[in-house]
Amino acid sequence: MKEIRSYNKLLNEIINLNIEFRIEIIGYVIYFNKIYPMLALKHLSKMANKTIIITSGQHGNEPYAITTLLKWLKQPIMIPEFNYYIFPCINMFGYAHNRRTNGARQDSNNDKSFYKDSPVKELAILYEQFPQTASLILDVHGDSGKSEVYCYEHKSENLPSIAEKAMIENDNLIPYLKTKTIYKIPVTNGVIVPPKEDIGIEGVLEKLGVQYSLTLELPAKFDGQKRAEGGVAIINSILRHFKEVK
Numbered sequence: 001m002k003e004i005r006s007y008n009k010l011l012n013e014i015i016n017l018n019i020e021f022r023i024e025i026i027g028y029v030i031y032f033n034k035i036y037p038m039l040a041l042k043h044l045s046k047m048a049n050k051t052i053i054i055t056s057g058q059h060g061n062e063p064y065a066i067t068t069l070l071k072w073l074k075q076p077i078m079i080p081e082f083n084y085y086i087f088p089c090i091n092m093f094g095y096a097h098n099r100r101t102n103g104a105r106q107d108s109n110n111d112k113s114f115y116k117d118s119p120v121k122e123l124a125i126l127y128e129q130f131p132q133t134a135s136l137i138l139d140v141h142g143d144s145g146k147s148e149v150y151c152y153e154h155k156s157e158n159l160p161s162i163a164e165k166a167m168i169e170n171d172n173l174i175p176y177l178k179t180k181t182i183y184k185i186p187v188t189n190g191v192i193v194p195p196k197e198d199i200g201i202e203g204v205l206e207k208l209g210v211q212y213s214l215t216l217e218l219p220a221k222f223d224g225q226k227r228a229e230g231g232v233a234i235i236n237s238i239l240r241h242f243k244e245v246k
């Protein structure tokens with residue numbers, strides 16, 4: 001199968017980043033006789049009291065989500081109270097072929113397939129590599145039909161919305177969706193509180209004790225450079241506000 005873009009090139013770009021994260025190859029998948037290694041970037045601190053997970057590249061046809069995360073990786077805000085687990089490209093075959101699904105035509109963005117030895121190979125790898133506990137997970141996606149950013153947010157009861165603050169703060173860089181609903185679900189300040197079963201691998205993460213589970217949807221119909229800058233600013237806002245949460 002012919003590749004649309006080079007996953008190896010992306011691998012090299014990440015491996016050659018001059019950053020504080022430890023970079024590991026955590027497993028690989030094989031499709032059509034081609035090997036696709038999966039990367040994890042970790043930064044563990046003795047001072048840490050919270051663990052955050054950032055994932056991207058679930059859907060190969062949203063490559064700008066990965067581009068944005070790469071830009072963030074080059075200038076991350078390193079908060080000493082956080083352990084970081086970053087999985088920059090989960091669907092490696094999809095990235096190379098600009099396809100939503102993996103090489104077996106499975107959508108990895110599915111909590112029902114997120115368990116030990118999952119038949120979705122990418123999720124089986126991820127399941128083994130996820131930390132034992134986490135306080136926040138941020139999954140960076142894109143929406144091909146939109147020209148504004150929005151975010152899904154699951155959170156424990158009584159906690160403030162950190163996604164709404166991040167949307168409002170960065171509205172000048174990348175405007176958030178101002179409509180009252182999206183896909184028939186109510187939106188407040190660009191943030192959707194989805195039904196529980198409707199957010200990727202979030203169901204499993206509740207067992208890890210996550211306080212926040214966020215899915216950031218970057219708009220496809222937006223200037224690429226501004227989208228990356230706005231996306232980085234939103235990620236940083238989310239992390240800063242999360243730091244303040246008790």
Ligand SMILES: [Zn+2]
Nearest residue numbers: 059062141142
């Ligand atoms: Zn997506």
